Amino acid sequence: MPASNRLKIPIIRPYMPVKDDFMAYADQIWQTRQLSNSGPLVQELEDRLRERLRVENLMVFANGHLALDSACKALGLCSGEVITTPFTFLSTAHALSMNGLKPIFCDIKKSDCTIDEEKLEALITSETKAIVPVHVYGFPCNYERIQQIAEKYHLKVIYDAAHAFGVTVDGKGIGDFGDVSMFSFHATKVYHTVEGGAVTYHDPALTNRLRSAKNFGLTSPEEADSISFNAKMTELHAAMGLANLKSVDWQIECRKGLVEHYIHRLSLLKGIRLFRWDKPGVAYNYAYFPVLFEPDLGVTRDEIAERLEKEYHILTRKYFYPLLSDLHCYQDISNSGCTPIAKKIAEQVLTLPLFVEETHEQIDYICDAITEILSEMER
Numbered sequence: 547m548p549a550s551n552r553l554k555i556p557i558i559r560p561y562m563p564v565k566d567d568f569m570a571y572a573d574q575i576w577q578t579r580q581l582s583n584s585g586p587l588v589q590e591l592e593d594r595l596r597e598r599l600r601v602e603n604l605m606v607f608a609n610g611h612l613a614l615d616s617a618c619k620a621l622g623l624c625s626g627e628v629i630t631t632p633f634t635f636l637s638t639a640h641a642l643s644m645n646g647l648k649p650i651f652c653d654i655k656k657s658d659c660t661i662d663e664e665k666l667e668a669l670i671t672s673e674t675k676a677i678v679p680v681h682v683y684g685f686p687c688n689y690e691r692i693q694q695i696a697e698k699y700h701l702k703v704i705y706d707a708a709h710a711f712g713v714t715v716d717g718k719g720i721g722d723f724g725d726v727s728m729f730s731f732h733a734t735k736v737y738h739t740v741e742g743g744a745v746t747y748h749d750p751a752l753t754n755r756l757r758s759a760k761n762f763g764l765t766s767p768e769e770a771d772s773i774s775f776n777a778k779m780t781e782l783h784a785a786m787g788l789a790n791l792k793s794v795d796w797q798i799e800c801r802k803g804l805v806e807h808y809i810h811r812l813s814l815l816k817g818i819r820l821f822r823w824d825k826p827g828v829a830y831n832y833a834y835f836p837v838l839f840e841p842d843l844g845v846t847r848d849e850i851a852e853r854l855e856k857e858y859h860i861l862t863r864k865y866f867y868p869l870l871s872d873l874h875c876y877q878d879i880s881n882s883g884c885t886p887i888a889k890k891i892a893e894q895v896l897t898l899p900l901f902v903e904e905t906h907e908q909i910d911y912i913c914d915a916i917t918e919i920l921s922e923m924e925r
Contacts, residue, residue, distance in 0.1 A: 554859040559901040560733040563789035571785035587784035600719030601746040605756050610730025610743030612777035614641040617726045617745050620755035626675040631661045632869040633888045634680045638706050639870050651871050653885040658685040676702040681710040684833040689723040709833045711737045716827040721746035736831045737794045739787035800902045801832035811913035817843040838894040844923035858915040865897045
């Protein structure tokens with residue numbers, strides 16, 4: 547079909563569960579008339595997620611950002627420095643900054659875009675309180691080395707696992723690492739509750755602190771020991787989450803097949819670097835499909851993205867770009883020149899459309915379009 551006659555291929559299309567499954571849970575809400583404040587569906591979702599993510603402790607929140615913010619509060623992190631990555635969504639650094647913490651940006655690894663654990667120690671000072679690595683695109687960080695460093699310097703570790711729902715490493719759930727992990731259940735994620743998030747943690751003493759942090763700082767109906775906000779998940783969002791849990795494993799298998807098709811089509815193209823999905827012991831969730839366009843192609847990543855949209859009706863995303871350290875709100879505390887690998891990847895990366903209902907025909911069309919654009923540069 548000519549490109550001019552095609553509908554746009556979106557970068558993401560949120561998966562919707564079987565309507566009858568969602569309505570069965572919604573009917574329970576009409577019966578209980580409890581819409582919030584840790585209702586029965588929220589409690590059921592938390593139980594199901596603990597089992598699915600292979601963790602002992604889990605609490606759900608209104609969204610991933612508030613989950614990360616609450617984790618900082620529960621851990622008593624309210625001043626000092628926290629080492630994280632500039633190659634992430636701004637929510638990561640915003641949650642730290644809004645708790646009075648100063649983000650210190652560490653460079654990333656070319657192999658998988660996760661934080662370079664071998665560059666962490668050089669950034670640790672007397673003011674460092676924690677490390678916040680990000681499992682970028684669902685690629686797991688080197689949790690063993692990070693934990694060694696954290697224990698050596700008595701630092702907390704909070705993982706941003708927004709991309710990593712369902713990922714396992716050597717049979718362990720990704721949320722089992724560090725002191726705390728944060729998951730996002732936004733509609734664009736592999737698993738979603740429309741809006742939502744969760745915190746997984748080891749220390750049961752955090753339970754009451756997290757519960758207080760997500761409910762205005764209340765510790766009882768008549769007492770609050772801190773100033774916080776409303777971060778509670780509603781019963782309606784929990785209903786969507788429970789309905790989606792029924793098919794999440796099938797969804798991940800579908801995504802795996804789509805990623806494999808992309809790799810088959812693009813692996814031999816010159817000027818494109820693909821990431822590896824075959825690390826021993828890792829079960830991926832295939833959250834995104836990022837590709838890197840080398841700088842000597844004769845055409846920039848931005849030009850490729852623009853042509854894909856205008857000429858072929860294919861939507862892509864420069865994810866993550868720009869680096870957090872290049873945003874105006876963080877320029878006074880960092881310089882992207884200090885993280886050269888992250889800077890280079892941010893200027894080369896493009897995530898291609900990936901969603902459960904995407905067809906292999908659509909992937910062929912996307913890959914043909916990229917091939918045509920790159921072939922023109924060789925003439």
